Amino acid sequence: MNGRTFRRAASAAAIAATAMLGTTTLAHAEPEPAPKTPVELGIEQLTAAAGDDADAKAAVASTVKTAQLVTAAKLGNVAFAPFAYQAPTLGCGHDIPLTLTAASAVAGGTPGSLGAIPGTLRFQAVTAHSGMPLASGLTVVWLNVNNGRSGINMLDDLTEYGIASLSKTVDSGPGNVIASLWGTIDYPGARCLVTPTVGLFNVPDLPPPPPTEAPAPENTPAPAAPADSGSGAPPAAN
Template sequence: MSARLVRRIAAVTIPIAAATVMSAGNASADPPHPFGGPALTIGCPNQGSLASLTNLTGQSGPEASPPIAKGDIRFESFPAAPPIPAAAQVTVAWLNTDTGQSGIVDLAGVYPNLSATVNTGEGNVIATGFGSINIGSSPICQANPAIGTFIA
């Protein structure tokens, strides 16, 4: 990867990561917790860009709005920076390392904001989000996985 491309990616992702970490959440529960960084998709040219970024978060319950029960985590994906993909299919695979429960869920909703609430059981959860991204008329590309840890 050329140094120029790395600098461009860093110029986009570092401010996004800082904004995500500093964003305020609901005082009644833990705010949505970001995965380790935006999911980077390389190789889908659009609007002069070779990359697209998608943010992934997980929010543990209990929470009233959106409704999240204790022992559940709401996983969400949304665009992190332009260009915004024309369509996407995002999947989250998770494992509760305390109980051994695991699962795979496709996020759903009105694109580009996709989500799913899953019963992970209470405990420490590790999750990875991945999927396919389609930017306009370009070919479908695979998003690099993003990994996060959560406490349900």
């Protein structure tokens, strides 16, 4: 091997070693992505559930922004019952172009929860329109910033008489829950358009209710014994 050939071989080996070293360095320089937090996973689920619905996307964005502020501020248990403000509502008053809709949420197992079990959250809306609603198009977007649970739910519960109750109970689990509520409500001859409102609620970590014991069976009285004649012998023939 002459000198020129040796120099070419050495250069090729150096280039190969440099390329291999660079590949190894790049492989070690990229850290593995950190696992997503429950809140990040919840936000992804909300974004996917909103799809192309413009109203739902806007409500999700508002909910996420509030959740980020609450998380950054490290707020503790916040026991709010109503939403932050009453929602301006169109078409829901008699001869009044603009009214307000009050929205609230009550944690299960607490006073006013109407028997809802602990770990749940019951959303409720009350409008300024008189009469019974025909149908509810209200929707709530919610996100638990402690456990990542989330959902987009219609307030479509019905009363025992089949009337829209303008309410919905969700399985949020304990923690701080951010929620946005908006939508429509149909009344005879009127449709109410409820603009979005945002709220922050706390669901306490309460123990589940004790199991209901079955009632003890009632003691059934034993059948009466036949009357005893006293002697036990058959009566004598005349």
